[in-house]
Amino acid sequence: MSEVTATDLYEVTMTLSYLREDMRAPATFSLFVRDLPPGRGFLVAAGLEPALDYLSRFRVGSSDVEEFAETLRRPVEDLEPLRGLSFDGQVRAVSEGRLVLAGEPLLEVTAPLPQAQLVETYLLSLLCHQTAVASKAARCVLAAAGRPLVDFSLRRTHGPEAGMRAARLCALVGFAGTSNVAAANRYGIPAAGTMAHSYIEAFASEEQAFRAFARAHPGPVTFLVDTFDTGRGVATAARVLRDLGLGPGCGIRLDSGDLGALAHRARAALDEAGLGDVQIIGSGGLDEYGVDRLVREGAPIDVFAVGTKVGTAADAPYLDAAYKLVEYDGRPVMKLSSAKVTAPAPKQVFRGPGLRDVIGLMNEESPEGTEPLLRTVMRGGLRTEPPDTLAAARARFETDVAALPEEARSIEQPVPPLPAVSARLAALTAVVRHRIQARAWEGDGR
Known part of the structure; x- marks a missing residue:
């Protein structure tokens, strides 16, 4: 099985449509966990290293195109626009071993829209499974x-x-x-x-x-x-x-x-x-x-x-994670579906003492006493630094755990910290929401 074809069918159909419509402008997708599972006071970011390996070698080959065509029951020629598609985008991510909270991006991908779309399923599979298992194992270490x-x-x-x-x-x-x-x-x-x-x-x-x-x-x-x-x-x-x-x-x-x-x-x-x-x-x-x-x-x-x-992360074997479009061709976008609202634009997480985090915009300056969590780990489809080591990831984990509030460390009924939202992100979210709703009302003839 090719890693390229290990994807959901709608990734293929959407990507093919983008290519035919010449929608190749840069798009940013944000991968985050909406809510922590019950019984979790934190999550441990994991899966980034294999994710970067996957993106580094991602390329749609002839056999992939043939498999897509067979699955869709369409002539190979219809799927030709996909041939040769590879990943040459940017990735900003939280390093493995860092603790993350609900709503905080683990990873953001910025690449031409077809590329960024087609890698969604594999990235979610890698990061969700490994973050869930690492978080369960981390609680064993605390216990x-x-x-x-x-x-x-x-x-x-x-x-x-x-x-x-x-x-x-x-x-x-x-x-x-x-x-x-x-x-x-x-x-x-x-x-x-x-x-x-x-x-x-x-x-x-x-x-x-x-x-x-x-x-x-x-x-x-x-x-x-x-x-x-x-x-x-x-x-x-x-x-x-x-x-x-x-x-x-x-x-x-x-x-x-x-x-x-x-x-x-x-x-x-x-x-x-x-x-x-x-x-x-x-x-x-x-x-x-x-x-x-x-x-x-x-x-x-x-x-x-x-x-x-x-x-198997038996008591919390999955994460309520999403990979959502937050910007296309320089235009911030968001989803307004009930209980699944997303915030627009590329983001940064600013970490203060005791995991007092603020989710803000990527281009904001770090508030005093905080550090940004997301780093650029891939540019132009290439890693920006050598592969990470287990020792380095373990050191980051130990540092973050030492700063974790006691109630979040608890094995029974932990209380996770809640990240704040920066004023600039809140303001942009309100503007984008108003713009989307105004267009919807216009479309309804109101």
């Missing part, structure tokens, strides 16, 4: 309160590529490792893993399984102890670790049941066996809510492994 987290999501994500992205996004917000071997290699993330219950079941006893695993993997090992009876599993693991002289760096994993109570009993048993350096890893359906509860209860769990609910 863990400094304890390491490991991504175990690959087997439950919506496809292997989604699993690759989830591993990258978890690392972006500070996870310590991933079980995903390919992601570990691609992104330089530490690989982490233990064993499955099937491994234990394949041996005649837990002890045989633990000893065999230790023989195959010299050095620190982690034993899964709850396949049959957790108490006996912990005792067996302690005996094997002590017999083999293993301790520091090793661990046991609890994957089911009352993790808090089991962790307390396991810690006591390990300490009694002289294995105070052996860590306890907790897993099994965890997300920020489960991690937060365990931390607040004082469960002696050293590392949390989270998977299904984080890799």
Whole structure:
């Protein structure tokens, strides 16, 4: 499947019409989230790097034109105006790792109208999915309160590529490792893993399984102890670790049941066996809510492994995002539909201390004590700087999270900050609204 044809049909039909009408003047589209999902006090901007990769290589080829024609059941000649279309526009965006709020543009594209239109669907798909997952993972980091987290999501994500992205996004917000071997290699993330219950079941006893695993993997090992009876599993693991002289760096994993109570009993048993350096890893359906509860209860769990609910952003798996035209050929435009009103013109977000943000016009000067969030990251279809790094994105995330108001950091019922609107943007919005309504009244014969 071509990335070009991975789009909604109406993107193709609109673009073809623009080309036939010679509507090629510059257009600016703004990609933003209307409202934060329930249970979110912020979002983490993510997906920009793959979005820029996509735009850099975007070009409608002959096979794409043929596929469009076949889908529309029209002669190839009718779709010829699309052939060779590539992206040579400008992109201004919020850097990955920055926190964003409702109504704030994550990205703005300015390019000839056909180009800017045809890339809409793919950009929304990239940024929405990755921002949703990164935001869920970030809340896990807050809930863990400094304890390491490991991504175990690959087997439950919506496809292997989604699993690759989830591993990258978890690392972006500070996870310590991933079980995903390919992601570990691609992104330089530490690989982490233990064993499955099937491994234990394949041996005649837990002890045989633990000893065999230790023989195959010299050095620190982690034993899964709850396949049959957790108490006996912990005792067996302690005996094997002590017999083999293993301790520091090793661990046991609890994957089911009352993790808090089991962790307390396991810690006591390990300490009694002289294995105070052996860590306890907790897993099994965890997300920020489960991690937060365990931390607040004082469960002696050293590392949390989270998977299904984080890799799929289970409680908020989509964002109410939009990619809306805000200016065409120098003319500010806006949408007036009920509950879906948009503000006109290219924009900037000015961030003050404590995430006191102001959404203003792109050409406004930054108010005193603020910094602009959107940067020019592509010009003339080319990146303006080398690809970003996970380390840099993580540093930005940590800086923004440190400034986040406490009520927005809360795991239960967070209260997100509300960005203000600049006086100039408010005034322009009123003018454009009046102009549109006046034309509508004229059209109605009023």
